[in-house]
Amino acid sequence: MKILVPVKRVSDPDNANKIKIPAGGAKIDTTGLEWKPNPFDEYAVEAALRLTENGATPKQRGGEAIVVTFGPPETVTTLRSSLATGADRAIRVDSTDENLDGALVAKSLRALVEKEKPDLVLMGKQAVDGDSNQVGQMLAELLGWPMATFAATIKEEDGSLLVGREVDGGVLTLRVKLPAVVTVDLRIVAPTSVYSKQTAPTFKYNDGVRFAALPAIMSAKKKPLLEMKVTDLVPDTALSIKYLSYEPPPARKAGVKVKSVPELVDKLVNEAKVL
Amino acid sequence: MANVLVVAEFGEGKLKKTTHSAITFAETVAKGSNGSFSILLIGGGAKAASTELAAFGAAKVLVADDAGLANYVAERYSPTVVATAKTGFDVVVTAAGAFGKDLMPRVAAALGAGYATDISSVKVDGAKLTYKRPMFAGNAYGYCEITTPIHVVTVRQSEFAPAQPKGGNSPVEAIPVAPPSTGADRVTFVSLDQVKNERPELTEASVVVSGGRALKERFKEVLDPLADALGAAVGASRAACDAGYAPSDLQVGQTGKVVAPKLYFAIGISGAIQHLAGMKGSKVIVAVNKDAEAPIFQVADYGLVADLFQAVPELVTEIKKRKAG
Numbered sequence: 001m002k003i004l005v006p007v008k009r010v011s012d013p014d015n016a017n018k019i020k021i022p023a024g025g026a027k028i029d030t031t032g033l034e035w036k037p038n039p040f041d042e043y044a045v046e047a048a049l050r051l052t053e054n055g056a057t058p059k060q061r062g063g064e065a066i067v068v069t070f071g072p073p074e075t076v077t078t079l080r081s082s083l084a085t086g087a088d089r090a091i092r093v094d095s096t097d098e099n100l101d102g103a104l105v106a107k108s109l110r111a112l113v114e115k116e117k118p119d120l121v122l123m124g125k126q127a128v129d130g131d132s133n134q135v136g137q138m139l140a141e142l143l144g145w146p147m148a149t150f151a152a153t154i155k156e157e158d159g160s161l162l163v164g165r166e167v168d169g170g171v172l173t174l175r176v177k178l179p180a181v182v183t184v185d186l187r188i189v190a191p192t193s194v195y196s197k198q199t200a201p202t203f204k205y206n207d208g209v210r211f212a213a214l215p216a217i218m219s220a221k222k223k224p225l226l227e228m229k230v231t232d233l234v235p236d237t238a239l240s241i242k243y244l245s246y247e248p249p250p251a252r253k254a255g256v257k258v259k260s261v262p263e264l265v266d267k268l269v270n271e272a273k274v275l
Numbered sequence: 276m277a278n279v280l281v282v283a284e285f286g287e288g289k290l291k292k293t294t295h296s297a298i299t300f301a302e303t304v305a306k307g308s309n310g311s312f313s314i315l316l317i318g319g320g321a322k323a324a325s326t327e328l329a330a331f332g333a334a335k336v337l338v339a340d341d342a343g344l345a346n347y348v349a350e351r352y353s354p355t356v357v358a359t360a361k362t363g364f365d366v367v368v369t370a371a372g373a374f375g376k377d378l379m380p381r382v383a384a385a386l387g388a389g390y391a392t393d394i395s396s397v398k399v400d401g402a403k404l405t406y407k408r409p410m411f412a413g414n415a416y417g418y419c420e421i422t423t424p425i426h427v428v429t430v431r432q433s434e435f436a437p438a439q440p441k442g443g444n445s446p447v448e449a450i451p452v453a454p455p456s457t458g459a460d461r462v463t464f465v466s467l468d469q470v471k472n473e474r475p476e477l478t479e480a481s482v483v484v485s486g487g488r489a490l491k492e493r494f495k496e497v498l499d500p501l502a503d504a505l506g507a508a509v510g511a512s513r514a515a516c517d518a519g520y521a522p523s524d525l526q527v528g529q530t531g532k533v534v535a536p537k538l539y540f541a542i543g544i545s546g547a548i549q550h551l552a553g554m555k556g557s558k559v560i561v562a563v564n565k566d567a568e569a570p571i572f573q574v575a576d577y578g579l580v581a582d583l584f585q586a587v588p589e590l591v592t593e594i595k596k597r598k599a600g
Contacts, residue, residue: 147349
């Protein structure tokens with residue numbers, strides 16, 4: 001299987017509460033926050049590796065995983081770390097977040113899919129900065145491909161994937177015939193979530209994404225990395241959504257610590273009046 | 276003058292209450308712009324809900340009911356939404372849940388329309404609409420405009436109170452189901468495993484009791500009595516779900532359910548940024564955690580540093596005492 005995995009670079013999600021919004025709200029300032037791969041996209045890379053290998057012999061590649069990112073030159077770092085964990089090659093589409101929106105990314109990916117002809121586009125369900133959860137779905141529509149979003153489990157069958165999706169109230173299972181678009185949710189990297197046809201059904205992965213050993217980090221430098229521009233893929237780069245300003249969330253007034261359960265209930269009944 | 280199309284959410288034989296929040300959004304936009312709104316009811320057996328939806332003051336209730344739509348598959352629903360949107364609508368809306376977020380970006384792409392999701396409020400200035408939406412796990416809110424002629428949006432159920440029926444009788448019109456999109460023949464619905472839930476829906480409850488990983492296998496045993504005593508919904512942190520102590524659909528957080536109840540109990544939850552994103556809009560937050568430094572205490576209105584295995588049963592007893600006395 002040939003899998004295309006879009007990966008977005010985002011500001012450290014575990015420090016999202018340290019972003020600054022200057023007075024007037026003209027922008028969101030993420031200075032001081034480290035860049036990290038979008039966690040959901042990291043999970044997609046891991047899922048792509050599981051789908052293109054026999055889990056028992058991961059050093060032998062059994063398929064192709066191509067990672068692609070849209071970003072400035074420094075984003076090759078994001079790509080190299082995916083290459084180090086096992087992806088086969090990488091593509092950087094030169095751009096900055098200010099010049100992109102989800103629709104433009106989807107259109108660019110469509111053009112890339114038409115060039116690369118992967119069997120599957122596998123990506124995180126949402127980027128944790130924009131929190132839009134849209135690109136995979138838009139791409140599927142533009143390609144006229146079936147999709148399965150919020151995937152928690154994927155099992156490769158002959159020419160199709162059996163996908164368990166986390167939905168409100170439970171798990172919805174779909175079978176999609178390749179080529180298809182799948183977006184992944186948090187639990188896709190659990191030990192028994194993803195199986196290629198090559199992997200024994202009794203095999204158990206480690207929980208989470210695999211780490212890159214130092215030799216892999218070194219050899220990743222030799223893996224092919226292609227660079228291109230958005231306009232190589234899409235002639236019209238107009239955006240369909242425009243942000244006018246930003247503001248911080250409403251501040252909560254400071255709380256108090258109570259010393260006992262009776263004191264807590266007393267306050268909830270008499271002070272907060274919610275009981 | 277904006278004409279809004281509400282896509283009702285109908286599944287498992289019933290109309291979901293998410294629809295009523297989308298109607299409130301539509302009313303706001305229609306009233307503020309001197310426009311109107313209609314409701315598209317789509318699904319297998321959906322016409323059963325047409326009488327109920329005819330009481331909300333919509334210009335029309337359009338019903339696309341077909342056995343082929345019995346189980347939700349985006350590739351089968353999207354074309355009818357797209358075709359209907361093209362009959363003179365400026366904004367297409369549904370609530371921001373698993374259904375809306377799966378379907379609406381496809382609708383947007385098919386229409387060449389701009390898409391904004393998880394809208395928490397909208398400013399209406401004639402036909403100009405400015406949407407407010409959370410970003411960076413709710414640590415920022417962005418005000419945005421959609422630059423295409425048609426807008427596609429999903430709205431947060433926690434921010435748009437459900438519309439109440441007003442009476443009246445909107446005309447109900449059956450419409451044909453549009454042919455499925457390319458690719459529809461390559462997707463098959465296999466099954467839907469629903470977690471049976473006798474409690475209020477997490478996203479609609481006025482009291483939520485949420486548990487973290489610290490509860491371990493005693494998650495249900497410890498929290499159920501508290502939820503019962505309060506008539507509350509039960510939620511969970513991501514860690515509790517990942518570890519299998521709670522089903523995934525109870526997860527409250529940035530990428531799970533977003534709730535804003537009157538009262539939220541965070542039991543044994545440390546308060547990671549991603550969890551806060553799903554509940555910091557709650558009116559009153561109570562935290563019980565044995566770690567006095569847990570970040571949850573920074574958003575809690577009332578914090579109790581205690582062993583939850585002692586404190587929660589004591590809380591249940593105390594609450595029952597108050598309710599009886």
